[in-house]
Amino acid sequence: MSIAISDIKTQELYSPDISEIIAIKRFTEKEKWFEIRLPEGRSLGHQPGQFVQVSLFGAGEAPISVTSSPTKEGSFELCVREVGMLTKIFHNLKVGSTIGIRGPYGKGFDVESFKGKDILIIGGGIGIVPLRSLINYVIDNRKDYGRLIILYGAKTPDELLYPDDLKLWDKSNDIEYHITVDQGTPEWKGNTGVITTLIPGLDLDLPNTITAVVGPPIMYKFVLMSLKTKRIPDKNIYLSLERRMKCGVGKCGHCQINHSYICQDGPVYHYPELKHLQEAI
Amino acid sequence: MKKYQLNKKQLPSFIDHLKKQGTVFAPHKKGDASYSFAKVVESDSVILEYNRTLNSIKKYFLPPRELLLSYSRKDNSYKKGTIGKEKKIFLGVHSYDMKAVLKLDYNFTEGNPEENYLLRRRNSSFIGVSFIPDEFHFSQSVGMPVHDTDGFDIYLEKNDDGYTVKIITEKGEKLIKEFNGLCDALDISSNHIQFQNKLKYNYNRLPEVFEQSWNAEVWEEVAKRCVGCGTCNLVCPTCYCFDVEDNMDLSLQNGTRDRSWDGCMLNDFAAVAGGENFRKSLADRQRHRIFRKFRYITYITGEPWCVGCGRCTAYCTAGISIVDIVNQLCDEYEQKYLNRPVEQSGLNLEGL
Numbered sequence: 001m002s003i004a005i006s007d008i009k010t011q012e013l014y015s016p017d018i019s020e021i022i023a024i025k026r027f028t029e030k031e032k033w034f035e036i037r038l039p040e041g042r043s044l045g046h047q048p049g050q051f052v053q054v055s056l057f058g059a060g061e062a063p064i065s066v067t068s069s070p071t072k073e074g075s076f077e078l079c080v081r082e083v084g085m086l087t088k089i090f091h092n093l094k095v096g097s098t099i100g101i102r103g104p105y106g107k108g109f110d111v112e113s114f115k116g117k118d119i120l121i122i123g124g125g126i127g128i129v130p131l132r133s134l135i136n137y138v139i140d141n142r143k144d145y146g147r148l149i150i151l152y153g154a155k156t157p158d159e160l161l162y163p164d165d166l167k168l169w170d171k172s173n174d175i176e177y178h179i180t181v182d183q184g185t186p187e188w189k190g191n192t193g194v195i196t197t198l199i200p201g202l203d204l205d206l207p208n209t210i211t212a213v214v215g216p217p218i219m220y221k222f223v224l225m226s227l228k229t230k231r232i233p234d235k236n237i238y239l240s241l242e243r244r245m246k247c248g249v250g251k252c253g254h255c256q257i258n259h260s261y262i263c264q265d266g267p268v269y270h271y272p273e274l275k276h277l278q279e280a281i
Numbered sequence: 282m283k284k285y286q287l288n289k290k291q292l293p294s295f296i297d298h299l300k301k302q303g304t305v306f307a308p309h310k311k312g313d314a315s316y317s318f319a320k321v322v323e324s325d326s327v328i329l330e331y332n333r334t335l336n337s338i339k340k341y342f343l344p345p346r347e348l349l350l351s352y353s354r355k356d357n358s359y360k361k362g363t364i365g366k367e368k369k370i371f372l373g374v375h376s377y378d379m380k381a382v383l384k385l386d387y388n389f390t391e392g393n394p395e396e397n398y399l400l401r402r403r404n405s406s407f408i409g410v411s412f413i414p415d416e417f418h419f420s421q422s423v424g425m426p427v428h429d430t431d432g433f434d435i436y437l438e439k440n441d442d443g444y445t446v447k448i449i450t451e452k453g454e455k456l457i458k459e460f461n462g463l464c465d466a467l468d469i470s471s472n473h474i475q476f477q478n479k480l481k482y483n484y485n486r487l488p489e490v491f492e493q494s495w496n497a498e499v500w501e502e503v504a505k506r507c508v509g510c511g512t513c514n515l516v517c518p519t520c521y522c523f524d525v526e527d528n529m530d531l532s533l534q535n536g537t538r539d540r541s542w543d544g545c546m547l548n549d550f551a552a553v554a555g556g557e558n559f560r561k562s563l564a565d566r567q568r569h570r571i572f573r574k575f576r577y578i579t580y581i582t583g584e585p586w587c588v589g590c591g592r593c594t595a596y597c598t599a600g601i602s603i604v605d606i607v608n609q610l611c612d613e614y615e616q617k618y619l620n621r622p623v624e625q626s627g628l629n630l631e632g633l
């Protein structure tokens with residue numbers, strides 16, 4: 001193999017755009033929501049399910065999913081869970097602070113090909129973050145899609161994200177919304193139990209339903225088993241994977257599973273593709 | 282192809298001639314038993330007869346540590362690192378290290394062509410030299426003939442009086458132009474150099490073995506001895522994974538974002554916040570390392586991503602041999618999938 005390297009146009013891959021935080025909300029003890037404005041209010045131009053590399057000088061970079069829909073213009077949103085150094089520093093930033101943004105990166109949900117279909121969303125914990133981009137996209141293009149069914153599960157009621165959105169989804173006649181927590185509190189009136197308990201009761205138009213699943217690694221095994229029992233064909237399932245990432249552009253090797261770089265071919269995968277990748281789930 | 286004869290005593294003046302045209306990098310002696318590529322200062326300190334350098338010339342295109350950005354936290358501004366555009370001439374490169382550069386070209390241009398790599402890589406010329414394989418080389422088994430000149434501009438083939446100089450590209454022609462003192466090529470062949478075929482299967486049969494090797498026993502066996510030091514990654518000419526890290530200066534106002542070589546054999550390579558590690562065990566990591574050389578990229582490009590330099594074996598802290606690993610995979614494959622008894626291969630697989 002020989003590549004004529006002098007003919008190739010190079011790309012500046014590691015230079016972030018310095019962007020401004022224009023709004024912040026705290027959702028839970030661990031999660032905060034940030035609204036970000038790129039230079040000149042440029043639009044990010046992402047697909048639901050894609051991520052950006054957030055850059056905080058001194059702390060490094062971290063991949064974070066875009067949680068707003070591409071239909072929202074002028075700014076985009078992130079939701080960050082505090083788990084380590086970078087995310088902790090991020091949480092301490094104030095409105096008006098600047099951060100670096102690279103991206104959007106990876107492959108998101110192929111919303112074009114979902115047109116006309118019913119959309120079943122299954123989000124566990126922080127998995128709802130990228131799914132919320134898809135949900136809002138479908139809501140903003142409501143006539144292009146069939147039913148919108150949302151299953152959302154969290155460990156406890158205190159860990160539920162997006163309180164305003166949840167109220168909207170709950171009230172909307174156009175959205176079938178089911179929520180559960182692993183462990184309730186005395187005030188909790190809703191379902192308790194893991195997210196898979198919501199699946200058997202669904203009445204679905206099987207061949208016409210696209211399922212988008214995002215959650216912690218352990219959730220996938222159980223959800224996929226339930227979906228199988230429910231006879232949802234594999235080809236109608238999409239899921240998003242998480243791995244360590246350093247570059248986001250297919251160079252550093254950290255996110256590799258088999259011959260696939262998650263930052264390039266994922267994070268959203270069509271399930272039939274993943275079945276051939278050992279180590280994926 | 283044009284050919285000339287370069288006599289041994291002309292070598293220093295040939296190197297001086299090259300130095301007029303760019304910065305020359307060539308092998309030098311390092312310590313008692315080791316060699317290393319370095320910038321040529323004294324032409325007569327260059328050594329063209331060597332078994333292998335500790336690191337390949339990859340270090341010039343993907344430096345072990347490289348500044349990506351320097352930033353100021355005061356106003357969140359940054360500058361990119363600058364990359365020199367000097368002309369580089371690499372002299373005395375072995376065929377497998379050249380092949381490895383061609384493979385890195387693929388990795389750094391595929392998808393998103395990376396500026397840092399390409400700016401360093403451009404303006405380079407390569408002068409290869411033949412070598413006598415030692416007990417660790419196995420390039421033949423991964424598809425390279427003894428005198429593989431792929432990628433070279435000039436190739437020096439050793440003979441009794443010096444070297445047969447083979448001009449391979451126009452760039453090579455230009456490098457040698459105006460060097461007086463080359464004689465007509467002697468009519469001697471140096472086909473006495475032999476590679477031994479060390480892998481049990483030829484490289485183009487390995488995909489069928491690797492297709493069945495995910496659950497092979499060898500991974501656990503190797504893991505018992507491997508200490509997870511990552512040396513095999515660092516010395517490999519086709520390993521390119523890196524880490525990125527921000528470093529602050531003492532003022533805590535300014536700092537740099539640096540990338541450095543990383544290795545998939547290191548424990549936290551695939552670890553994420555919250556305690557999940559996607560390749561926790563050494564067996565998982567060994568499999569990943571070897572699959573990266575023989576299956577993953579191979580699946581896409583059809584080529585093995587190991588060039589048979591033998592470094593990972595020669596420098597392994599625990600004496601683990603990649604040839605033995607692959608051969609044991611072949612044996613397991615034959616036993617389990619072809620139902621054949623294991624042939625006595627004569628290789629020492631004990632304690633692997």
Ligand SMILES: Cc1cc2nc3c(=O)[nH]c(=O)nc-3n(C[C@H](O)[C@H](O)[C@H](O)COP(=O)(O)OP(=O)(O)OC[C@H]3O[C@@H](n4cnc5c(N)ncnc54)[C@H](O)[C@@H]3O)c2cc1C
Pocket residue numbers: 051060061062063064065066079080081082083084085086087088126129130241242243244245246267552553554555
């Ligand atoms: C595609 C993708 C989308 C993500 N989306 C979100 C999101 O929307 N919200 C959110 O809160 N988190 C998200 N994460 C996880 C988030 O990237 C990590 O929590 C974060 O990198 C941790 O950084 P830290 O410095 O705080 O933690 P540390 O443990 O100090 O991490 C050190 C470094 O390790 C790497 N790293 C650690 N954990 C991860 C991880 N899970 N994934 C990738 N790299 C990691 C990063 O390079 C990080 O800078 C996403 C991860 C991926 C891969």
Ligand code: SF4
Pocket residue numbers: 506507508509510511512513514546593596597598599600601
């Ligand atoms: S050099 Fe040897 S001991 Fe170290 S990680 Fe590689 S195989 Fe294991």
Ligand code: SF4
Pocket residue numbers: 513516517518519520574586587588589590591592593594603
């Ligand atoms: S895997 Fe080992 S033998 Fe193969 S190219 Fe890398 S260091 Fe050389």
Ligand code: FES
Pocket residue numbers: 244245246247248249250251252253254255256261262263264
């Ligand atoms: S994050 Fe670097 S290759 Fe995917």
